[in-house]
Amino acid sequence: MEGMMMHRPLLVSNILEYGMNAHRKAGITSVRTEGDIHSYTYPEAGARIAQLAHGLRRRGVQIGDRVATLAWNGYRHFELYYAVGGIGAICHTINPRLSAEQLIYIVNHAEDKLLFLDTTFVPVIAAVAEHLPDDLTFVIMTDRAHMPDTPFDALCYEELLEGEEEAIAWPELDENTACGLCYTSGTTGHPKGALYSNRSSVLHALTLVVSQKRSFEEGKPILPVVPLFHVNAWGLPYVAPMIGASLVMPGPALDGPSLFKLMDQEKVYSAWGVPTVWMGLLGEIKAQGRIPEGFGDVVIGGSAAPRSMIEAFETRGVAVGHAWGMTEMSPIGTHGCLPAWMEELPFEERIDAKTKQGRRCYGVDLKIVDEDGKVLPQDGEAVGELYVRGNAVVAGYFRNPEASADSHDADGWFATGDVASVDPDGFLSIQDRAKDLIKSGGEWISSIDLENAATAHPAIAQCAAIGVPHPRWDERPVLVAVAAGEDRPTAEDLHELLSEHFAKWQMPDDIIWLDSLPMTATGKVSKLTLRKTLGDYQHPDLRVSA
Amino acid sequence: MEGMMMHRPLLVSNILEYGMNAHRKAGITSVRTEGDIHSYTYPEAGARIAQLAHGLRRRGVQIGDRVATLAWNGYRHFELYYAVGGIGAICHTINPRLSAEQLIYIVNHAEDKLLFLDTTFVPVIAAVAEHLPDDLTFVIMTDRAHMPDTPFDALCYEELLEGEEEAIAWPELDENTACGLCYTSGTTGHPKGALYSNRSSVLHALTLVVSQKRSFEEGKPILPVVPLFHVNAWGLPYVAPMIGASLVMPGPALDGPSLFKLMDQEKVYSAWGVPTVWMGLLGEIKAQGRIPEGFGDVVIGGSAAPRSMIEAFETRGVAVGHAWGMTEMSPIGTHGCLPAWMEELPFEERIDAKTKQGRRCYGVDLKIVDEDGKVLPQDGEAVGELYVRGNAVVAGYFRNPEASADSHDADGWFATGDVASVDPDGFLSIQDRAKDLIKSGGEWISSIDLENAATAHPAIAQCAAIGVPHPRWDERPVLVAVAAGEDRPTAEDLHELLSEHFAKWQMPDDIIWLDSLPMTATGKVSKLTLRKTLGDYQHPDLRVSA
Numbered sequence A, B: 001m002e003g004m005m006m007h008r009p010l011l012v013s014n015i016l017e018y019g020m021n022a023h024r025k026a027g028i029t030s031v032r033t034e035g036d037i038h039s040y041t042y043p044e045a046g047a048r049i050a051q052l053a054h055g056l057r058r059r060g061v062q063i064g065d066r067v068a069t070l071a072w073n074g075y076r077h078f079e080l081y082y083a084v085g086g087i088g089a090i091c092h093t094i095n096p097r098l099s100a101e102q103l104i105y106i107v108n109h110a111e112d113k114l115l116f117l118d119t120t121f122v123p124v125i126a127a128v129a130e131h132l133p134d135d136l137t138f139v140i141m142t143d144r145a146h147m148p149d150t151p152f153d154a155l156c157y158e159e160l161l162e163g164e165e166e167a168i169a170w171p172e173l174d175e176n177t178a179c180g181l182c183y184t185s186g187t188t189g190h191p192k193g194a195l196y197s198n199r200s201s202v203l204h205a206l207t208l209v210v211s212q213k214r215s216f217e218e219g220k221p222i223l224p225v226v227p228l229f230h231v232n233a234w235g236l237p238y239v240a241p242m243i244g245a246s247l248v249m250p251g252p253a254l255d256g257p258s259l260f261k262l263m264d265q266e267k268v269y270s271a272w273g274v275p276t277v278w279m280g281l282l283g284e285i286k287a288q289g290r291i292p293e294g295f296g297d298v299v300i301g302g303s304a305a306p307r308s309m310i311e312a313f314e315t316r317g318v319a320v321g322h323a324w325g326m327t328e329m330s331p332i333g334t335h336g337c338l339p340a341w342m343e344e345l346p347f348e349e350r351i352d353a354k355t356k357q358g359r360r361c362y363g364v365d366l367k368i369v370d371e372d373g374k375v376l377p378q379d380g381e382a383v384g385e386l387y388v389r390g391n392a393v394v395a396g397y398f399r400n401p402e403a404s405a406d407s408h409d410a411d412g413w414f415a416t417g418d419v420a421s422v423d424p425d426g427f428l429s430i431q432d433r434a435k436d437l438i439k440s441g442g443e444w445i446s447s448i449d450l451e452n453a454a455t456a457h458p459a460i461a462q463c464a465a466i467g468v469p470h471p472r473w474d475e476r477p478v479l480v481a482v483a484a485g486e487d488r489p490t491a492e493d494l495h496e497l498l499s500e501h502f503a504k505w506q507m508p509d510d511i512i513w514l515d516s517l518p519m520t521a522t523g524k525v526s527k528l529t530l531r532k533t534l535g536d537y538q539h540p541d542l543r544v545s546a
């Protein structure tokens, strides 16, 4: 029997309207590409979003059309999210760190109708423009006064809004209507598109608030360092107007000093981003001997948060939430709030818990399976491939039946490609990406575990453990590291530190020092590149002694 | 274009599974009708709920069947919510304070298949049993040792569970499948049934957490004084396992001393209920000169919270959330958290804001309209009939096409029957129920405003303003009051207090003292009864002077 309740579609336009009406004093502060700081309230944002929506329609944008963005975190990018999604079109955020080849691929694959870009990215587009569709319209996200010279025709964002009405009756779309599109960075093959719906975006936001509760307080500003150009800035553009938190948009400068200054100025309470960003901020925090004013909460995800980083924040009174997710999950899968009883544990045990990748959010189901697809117990011991299910998880890839066919098991669970265990308290431990696991003598070694332990060495600023082919052992781990100072410990020096947690055969055979590690478009160490770099590497035990 | 995301049904069974898995140390503590205190965790609850679900199926309960309850707040009642809803049947909670006639009406109207009752209610059922359907099966919610003698055949709850499996694979129902049924108390005509769905119940819980955020903290116990037998105890049985808060179930004793003792013992953080309950608790708080340990948050709704009550809590460090809702809204429509900037206001201004009925929850739309259905501005001035819309609002009444036809406007908004204004900050002010408004000389007077102001008089413990027919003025307000002590001020004495906020013609002509006020089944002053009591009342100006 069906209930007799209203059926109101879950729409992103509804979040905006709620924010404008229920949280009219909260809003967005942005560092602009124009160089200054811009602030407005949600009602003011809403008025401009209405104008933008009218402007898009005037340019012929219809339900289902893709509208691309190539932009930093700023209020205009936020406006695009809502204006495009609100009228039933699809906001296709493009990661500017992708290679030219990938960029060309996805714009053509998505058949974008318009492409909005920050002035910063004019050269990026100029370099590839001839390979983009002829009927693609470019819009530069600035006003007339700041319009740059472009070798391609381009409209001006502010002119698109000019004269349009500041109110709009958003269409009552079906809640399954697509509103967003984001391609994986494509470290493996062509990028694959995740096509988010209004329903998935609203439910993702709701469940994020319910799960990562501590980070969200009406009136306490949130800083998404995570880009709006990749997986919805982890859902924050949808969460913030819903709960009445202001957003602080950092623009292009994501180095430690710039972030510190902005956070201090805007009294940011909760900041979200990948570990590399926090390395920079922590450097500045140490240099200044204090944390930015109001800073109380940091959410770290995208890659494993090193234990030393978690400690550095927690000892300074900043609560760490270590989360895990994927483009294919909208992206948040787990949250990093400890259960109440764990908050009472001694410091070391709390840090232990926080090095794990958090607990599943409401609405996200996790299972780990062995090679035969048999479900393994969540006992903290069993390690298997991680599968997920939920309203904010992809059912397939956009216009990619081959990739879609491979991505789910027979019961419809999505294969994450991560290898993990789940402990009895529900904490996920990502051991590795399946492709990054190191296989030595028939046994697996977790590169994440090695990296985490090695980062505790004061001489090591950053590192990656790579499995390098070995004729006898199949693969042997090698550590590629960036030095923190002058000191360059040997592999043997390191073994002392590692011996507490690792058996001898699990330890890296060698350390290779680099000035910096290659990064992927999503801000992670690119092990693919490192593996290529190490192409002709010889293990110490195989070297012909001179 | 449709998004390419999984479609997972929003099901109450999923909340339970999440609570069992993600919050395994939280659970439920109940004062039992057996006289003792019972505690268990959500995983333990889940095991028994699985048993109950198997037991229900064994008794022939199928998708869509109604299973009635007549019970206090306790863990077995909670188990029924999830076991019945989980298998696609409908948990029909019955308010034991209804009249025998109403009880007979709704059990027959709902065609309940089973009726679960606490031992307390054996006499209630005994008195009406012959008027209930012949094939109705009764189950007494206790164990064999505590089974009372009954003049009707009855099963024993614990025996229904015995031997059943402690695990269950919940069916993957359509999310619109009904899971709950609650009849309005029927102060106007026959009771009308609101038929909640899985979707509406899950979304109601999510939006409640997102809106009334302050009340919900993982690990901080919640006390629903609001009954599970009426509108889902305001959604708390669904919220608590979702966020990992424990529930403290008070059983039958809701007097001040009992509540105080229980709250103190269980370190209740957030307590939810109607004003009359808090009058009792505040009495005990004053007597003991302290608040119960851990108490920090109270949500008041169902009737207007008097200003003096709000002050009494706030001066003692208990944050008040003044909420508004209806059976037809699952029930929460507005929440009582102040926006951050208001929290900075001086005490008096904060209390002013809290005497209003809060701001709309995410997912709830409000509009006020004039007699012609024209939408009025939300400027704090305009007063009109309040209409609502949302996923947790009824689309009609269960098996009642006549009532359903009257209940919504042409655009599908539900008519609340309340008369209200909404101020620019989004605060709802319920002026009155349309039928309780007092019409004097062509102008309306809000009975709620009068009551609120009069309650500030130290001599008045409780009161109700009633419009009594008057040959010249149509109606004139009369105050019916319960004295706090020996003192009995006259209407003129009261006018001094009221003159600050009311014009002379708005003030009550008279005060009538009663020992207590008649209450409705939902714990509100029954103005219907009072109007009847005042049947032959003569206004002072019409009395023939002796």
Ligand SMILES: Nc1ncnc2c1ncn2[C@@H]1O[C@H](COP(=O)(O)OP(=O)(O)OP(=O)(O)O)[C@@H](O)[C@H]1O
Residues within 6 Å of the ligand: A184, A185, A186, A187, A188, A300, A301, A302, A303, A304, A305, A322, A323, A324, A325, A326, A327, A328, A357, A416, A417, A418, A430, A432, A433, A520, A522, A524
């Ligand atoms: N907290 C974390 N700890 C360890 N790994 C994480 C964490 N959060 C995310 N990851 C890794 O990031 C992956 C998801 O990243 P994302 O979807 O942004 O793109 P990507 O997987 O890096 O790129 P591509 O799919 O193109 O290779 C996860 O599958 C997991 O391997």
Ligand SMILES: Nc1ncnc2c1ncn2[C@@H]1O[C@H](COP(=O)(O)OP(=O)(O)OP(=O)(O)O)[C@@H](O)[C@H]1O
Residues within 6 Å of the ligand: B184, B185, B186, B187, B188, B300, B301, B302, B303, B304, B305, B322, B323, B324, B325, B326, B327, B328, B357, B416, B417, B418, B430, B432, B433, B520, B522, B524
């Ligand atoms: N905070 C509040 N302030 C004033 N009135 C309130 C408040 N909360 C609820 N109410 C009143 O209670 C009504 C909803 O109550 P409920 O659905 O529990 O049953 P009822 O309306 O009292 O009974 P019935 O519909 O059978 O007459 C609202 O329509 C409103 O009039």
Ligand SMILES: [Mg+2]
Residues within 6 Å of the ligand: A184, A326, A327
């Ligand atoms: Mg990936």
Ligand SMILES: [Mg+2]
Residues within 6 Å of the ligand: B184, B326, B327
């Ligand atoms: Mg009513």
